[in-house]
């Protein structure tokens with residue numbers, strides 16, 4: 032059977048992280064970002080803090096994030112001082128309005144690239160600027176090969192509640208071919224320490240469809256993850272955005288690419304995620320989104336994700352970071368030099384922004400919450416005074432006819448098949464001017 036072109040993993044983004052598309056965010060909207068920071072918050076809106084730590088030991092071939100693999104100790108120290116300065120400047124803006132942080136997320140890059148001492152001094156200073164003793168979650172991303180026991184102890188001591196291990200795959204050849212820096216044994220070692228130290232929540236990240244993946248290997252990855260028994264497992268389907276090493280290699284090879292450079296097609300990746308979800312459900316896990324299974328939905332929250340999907344405010348700090356304040360999307364400048372220079376000059380390093388009107392906010396929350404598999408009509412009625420099943424009738428009907436979701440008396444339920452491919456159907460609900468534009 033041949034695979035139709037749209038089912039092949041071609042170049043471009045699949046994952047919808049935000050709305051309106053990033054290509055609409057612009058440097059000409061900086062006054063809107065400044066006004067948002069200088070206005071009091073909307074009552075009842077939680078505030079979070081994202082910190083981008085852009086260092087990695089090695090660049091994964093599928094990575095499209097702003098990361099650096101060539102910085103020395105002095106650069107790291109310059110960066111950490113800059114990000115602290117940024118948090119200081121943001122903490123003094125009127126949009127904080129007396130709120131304490133509801134959630135903190137250390138992402139990257141590789142936050143665990145920093146040494147235990149660097150982490151302790153960064154976190155101690157951060158807490159002095161914006162206390163996080165009332166935060167419901169402090170999440171921290173780790174690359175298993177960068178962890179030592181004393182680093183994990185330091186993280187626990189500083190209040191990290193959710194540790195996310197970027198495992199992606201267990202097979203040494205696949206890890207190596209895809210440019211991952213860690214080894215399989217390092218995963219077990221880091222996980223064992225984290226369990227002994229007593230983190231409340233450990234998440235394991237996997238990727239379905241890394242180059243070289245096969246059914247047998249994928250099944251073995253799932254079996255190994257089940258034995259580890261983390262509180263949650265996140266599975267992304269491999270995509271091929273522009274500006275990754277893989278996309279460049281593929282482009283250069285043209286039609287002559289070798290079989291091992293081919294990424295599994297979308298139906299295969301969906302089948303792998305479906306298999307994984309089935310296995311986890313059999314073991315007692317519950318599906319909590321298109322990408323996540325959790326051991327216990329009541330106990331295992333993911334505050335950062337839910338805050339983003341319900342329109343919370345968030346300071347996005349660090350080079351090229353994304354945030355959202357008072358109805359305005361904000362992204363920082365996206366080069367090292369510009370980021371450091373702005374902070375040296377005492378300026379908040381905003382690069383581009385987009386004010387999000389009420390309708391775009393409604394669409395944004397509706398499509399992001401579709402990723403949970405359920406929409407509550409009442410939530411949207413109370414927040415936006417809109418009946419979503421009327422407002423988005425045409426889009427829901429189209430997806431319902433394809434067996435991807437079902438409109439219910441309470442709102443919308445996405446079917447299992449719909450959930451596995453939800454991102455590619457979200458543009459159905461975009462306003463016309465956003466549909467045929469570039470996403471990033």
Ligand code: SF4
Pocket residue numbers: 086087089090091093094095096098139140141174197
């Ligand atoms: S570890 Fe993560 S951020 Fe770093 S290069 Fe790999 S995918 Fe990118």
